[in-house]
Amino acid sequence: MEFIVVQFLTGLASAASLFLVASGLSIIFGVTRIVNFAHGAFYMLGAYVAYTLTERFEGFFGFWGGIVAAALVVAAVGALLEIVLLRRIYRAPELFQLLATFGVTLMVQDLVVMIWGPEDLVGPRAPGLRGAVDILGLAVPTYDLFLIVLGPLVLGGLWILFHRTRWGVLVRAATQDRDMVAALGVNQTWLFTSVFALGIFLAGLGGALQIPRNAVTHLMDLSIIVEVFVVVVIGGLGSVLGAFIAAVLVSELNAFGILIFPKISIVLVFLVMACVLIVRPWGLLGRPEGPARQPAGLSIRPWQPMSQNQRLVMLAVVVAAGFAPFVTGDYALTVLAEIAVFALFAASLHFLMTVGGLASFGHAAYFGLGAYGAAFATTMFGMPMIGSLLLGPLLGVAGAILFGWFCVRLSGVYFAMLTLAFAQIAWSVAFQWVEVTGGDNGILGVWPASWAASPAAFYWLALAVSVAGIVALRVLVFSPFGYALRATRDSALRSEAIGIDRSRVQWAAFVIAGTFAGIAGALFAFLKGSVFPDNLAIPMSVDGLVMVLLGGIETVSGAVVGAIVYKALAIWLVSQTDLSKLVLGAIIVLLVVAFPKGIVGFAEDLLARRRAKADDGGAAARTTPAKAPAKAPAATSGSGAAPIAAPKMEAAR
Amino acid sequence: MSAPILEVEKLSKSYGGVHAVRGVSFTLAAGEILALIGPNGAGKSTCFNMLNGQIGRDTGSVKILGRDTTGLRPREIWRLGVGRTFQITATYPSMTVRENVQVALLSHHRELGRLFGFAGARHRAEADRLLGLVGMRDLAERPCGELAYGDLKRLELAIALVNEPKLLLMDEPTAGMAPRERVALMRLTATIAREQSIGVLFTEHDMDVVFEHADRIMVLNRGSLIAGGTPAEVRNNPDVKAVYLGEGSVYGGEAAA
Incomplete structure (x- = not known):
């Protein structure tokens, strides 16, 4: 007592x-x-x-x-x-x-x-x-x-x-x-x-x-910011009294949780938060938000599928990438394989964020679950690599089905915070459930099959899976389902009025994005030969967000370019300086302030402007926008992030 | 005369102590154009949103094509054959004009669950036919986000027609439009309604539009219907003059005199 x-x-x-x-x-x-x-x-x-x-x-x-x-x-x-x-x-x-x-x-x-x-x-x-x-x-x-x-x-x-x-x-x-x-x-x-x-x-x-x-x-x-997010979400954003009540609630949950459920003490707080959000989506004392601001990813320039020429260029790029093992060494191939894995991860987040307008701050959860799934399949059940690559992502899918059901009930900031909270739950399970996950020590010995063990063979595997996944996601964007998803992003009111079930469509998108992230995660496990709780931690989620943003949030496939540039830059930075976080942080800030449309978005703007200058409707064959090497601080400073500022352009053919 | 398309009986809704709508009953026949008018705060929008399923009702019944709509969501009511346009337009700014219509057509044909195949190639001709109907055929390729407001209103009408509705609900269809555009849009709506025998219910503050195009007018004040009838009857109703129309102006009076 x-x-x-x-x-x-x-x-x-x-x-x-x-x-x-x-x-x-x-x-x-x-x-x-x-x-x-x-x-x-x-x-x-x-x-x-x-x-x-x-x-x-x-x-x-x-x-x-x-x-x-x-x-x-x-x-x-x-x-x-x-x-x-x-x-x-x-x-x-x-x-x-x-x-x-x-x-x-x-x-x-x-x-x-x-x-x-x-x-x-x-x-x-x-x-x-x-x-x-x-x-x-x-x-x-x-x-x-x-x-x-x-x-x-x-x-x-x-x-x-x-x-x-x-x-x-x-x-x-x-x-x-x-x-x-x-x-x-x-x-x-x-x-x-x-x-x-x-x-x-x-x-x-x-x-x-x-x-x-x-x-x-x-x-x-980082540890306090996650707790603070939980507090303000439970208490209601903008309410001081709510913050007080929730702070007491969370602290007491922590104090007693460690006594009663030492295994799941971290999870407990997040479970309470999830429950509060389901009953009161705006927190205990919060008020419902007004109509959301413009969702992320809304582009004024309607998207179009690639022309025949663009497809040929892309094919050439992929084939060229396939020749990498003949010109580079083993270390470079490992780096390239990692870049391929992250391109798929970024593309999956991009699908949710740009096409669906749902900015997930916890997308690494599904990446990490896929990685753990593959590791379990290999080390516990002795599956061969192909089996693990097929079964592993299912853990990510299961996570996305479960978490997604809750998340799509919310939107905007609250959606972001809930996805973050669920990712933290997944992380704390991986961290605390030592008997199964190995906790901080992770799971080692997730090695690829002998036929894929050489850096070149694994690189080809990663490239093939990643390209197939990215192509599949692109097909999805232009499929009827992709249009339904964009419809729910553009106008929830209109979508409901023409018979679209918003939460079901968004849930499906959440699961699709989680599936591809899980596939990327399973590949990542075999690439590294191990999995750690880090694979589903917040920094991993934020890496994904930065890749999408860097590539261009209003574009169809900018995330791929973003992933390539970001990952290469990050690996290079770590080898060059001890202050990689400082530089990376500065790059993120610069991107948001001066360059909000990303590399591909910027390149498309340039093309559009040039075409407007040329000013004849039957513009000649398009050059590919994806490869244009844009130099950073070109866009005007200021709040240019609002997509409305985009130059107008005919969707001419 | 055939069975009414819309039967509303003793519809009521209150917010806390405020009776926004009380005991509203009326019917709407095929091909009929019915206007719901009244001062601000009379309960027009509440009425509309209850018919549409956007907000629940306290008491009363709404039957659309003879079917009770209790507990149905807007998207389910749409499937019954109800088209809807909004007071403040709701369209998809990231798509072209044609794609806006195509999405609605895909939904009507229950094809939005398909995960492959280029959606932009589906129902193209039908989308263009509907756009032609509202005079927007040559704007089909334009990004919806850069349309003028009047064009957005016309686009909404085209979208509302994709499921071959029997009932059209239009909340202030001409708000924010130039006078010439208003007349054109309502004339168009009336023509389509008569040709396809669609029942149209609309709210409107522009009395020129109301008195010229409505077959019948209902007047709502403080949640209750205070008058109803042909434009001529409503125009001369002293109660309506007192609460809404005022004494001075007599809309379309010359024609009636």
């Missing part, structure tokens, strides 16, 4: 920091409509800066002053980020905003290691709160009790700020109707900046307050 009480108090103390960070995210989303992926990075920065300050200035004022100063420093950095980056992308689709802030997260990860080093840092205890209080015979740290009181105090303070100050009234008005507030003459620009700074202040404070309890590590950003 006593133990339960103490465990409950520990849960409440953990809830305080979680609430601070989550309320910051919620406030920022409420006004700016940006889901700030970098929020965890600011939480981490808060902890690191607080560590440095409290180490330097000791004593009572040194510690508490250091905590507050750290939060203020981080808030200033946040305001700078808002001014430099976010102002340019407020009108962009949600996906771009999530990606840009993810890019910032990547950069911060490398910067933090650069400044503070890779080791975990242990901060000082809080002066005046070092001891413990005796509760029911068990010692509870005084600092925990302080945190338990702090949570409700901050909640009350925020309430007063939002309901009793002029600034707060403006913020609430902007939350309801940004355009109206602007029309009433309020300077929105600085309102947004101040709201963002406040949200980041709360994140930094949450991080700084953690240092007496936990070590400061450079991995704390």
Whole structure:
């Protein structure tokens, strides 16, 4: 009994920091409509800066002053980020905003290691709160009790700020109707900046307050951001009180879950989240979103199947790729095989994201499930490689059938967050279920059959499967089903009115995308000879998103080009620099801000413009858009992400 | 006269304490054009969305072609043979004009589940015939996203005709159009309705359109029908003048006088 009480108090103390960070995210989303992926990075920065300050200035004022100063420093950095980056992308689709802030997260990860080093840092205890209080015979740290009181105090303070100050009234008005507030003459620009700074202040404070309890590590950003996503989704995006309730709920689930179900403690939280979303898709205290902004992938230029000439060019490209083993060495072939695998993975995500308008932030789940499926088939059931390649993806299919059923009930940001949550569930099962999956050690010994063991043979296999998959996906885009899927993306209202069952079509698309991702995953398992939980972790999902974006979100098959360029670049970067995340993050940010249509989209724009200049309807044979090597920062800066800005073009023949 | 296409009986809906629609009953015959008018907030759109299945009703019954529609979703009601156009147009901006019609045709022929075969080649001639009907044949290749608003309204009419409907529901079909376009669109609708004996129910704020094209007019105020009849009867109804039309203007009065 006593133990339960103490465990409950520990849960409440953990809830305080979680609430601070989550309320910051919620406030920022409420006004700016940006889901700030970098929020965890600011939480981490808060902890690191607080560590440095409290180490330097000791004593009572040194510690508490250091905590507050750290939060203020981080808030200033946040305001700078808002001014430099976010102002340019407020009108962009949600996906771009999530990606840009993810890019910032990547950069911060490398910067933090650069400044503070890779080791975990242990901060000082809080002066005046070092001891413990005796509760029911068990010692509870005084600092925990302080945190338990702090949570409700901050909640009350925020309430007063939002309901009793002029600034707060403006913020609430902007939350309801940004355009109206602007029309009433309020300077929105600085309102947004101040709201963002406040949200980041709360994140930094949450991080700084953690240092007496936990070590400061450079991995704390991703772990908190996932928890914070869960909190705001359960509580309702934009609701501070909802964030408080959900933070307590999640922290208690964690505190007791570890006692009652140690095996599935991580899963438990996500299960609760999935349940809440099914009953209340907008969270406990959230409000239904208005009509969604323009979905990702909507192109003003109607798609067309390839002409005969384009097909011949593509065939030539594939045949040329088939000759690679005669001109390169083994290492290059392994890299090329990996690129082929990721081209298929990216194409499968692209199908869901561009054709279906469903931006999945957890697509790696199906890739990883396919990989684990293949590994199980090989190591547990002793299947030959072909059998494993056929059966393995079925695990991905099963995952997509199950998760997809829930996900397609939502749209926009909530869809993205739920897919992310399901991917985390899959990841935690792989991570925690050590008896079956080997946990962190993964499954080794997934080697290809002898006929495919040489790098050249495996490369040909990967190339063949990948090309077949990409062609199949392209056929799907132009099939009646592909049109139905695009229809549900373009207008849910019209689709329902002409007899299309939106959720069934999208569910089917989800399963199709999961199937091809699973096939790619199974190939990947044999390529590496092993599988690890990393294969279905968030960074893998984000890799997929970046490939799609890099290739061009409005194009039919840009993802393939994106995968080739991104993967080659990433492998090259890792070999060239220790700061690969910094560079990669910067590239992502640059892409979103300056180059939102991607390589293929940009090339198509150029072609369209040239054709418009030529200005005769019977334009001659098209050159292939896919191969044009576009140089990066050409597009105009600013918020160009809105597809509406695309130059108009006749769908002439 | 044959059985009515649409039979509405004692339809009601309230939101919290607000009775948006109360006890509305009427019928619509094949080939008849019926206008539903009334001031803002009278319950026209609520009525429409209940007929269409977009929102559920509290009480009352709706029969379409003699079939009870309780619990049917919009897509199921569409399968009964109901075409629908929206107040704010809903089309597919990423497709060409022809493809917009083709998607509806594919759905009508239950072919949208097919995973291969080029959809753009299917039902092309039929799509072009429908586009020709609304005078958009030469716009077939245009991206829908760059059409003028009036053209979008005409496209919606073409889409609404793909399943050879017996009933057309048009929510403010001419809103946002230029005066000349309005007359043209309604004349077109009337011609098609008479030729194919389709029953048309529409709401509209433009009284020139209403009084020129409707066979019969119903007036809704605060959720209840306060008048109904031929344009001439409604025009001279003192209640209707009081709540909606006003005293000054007498639409189409010269013709009736």
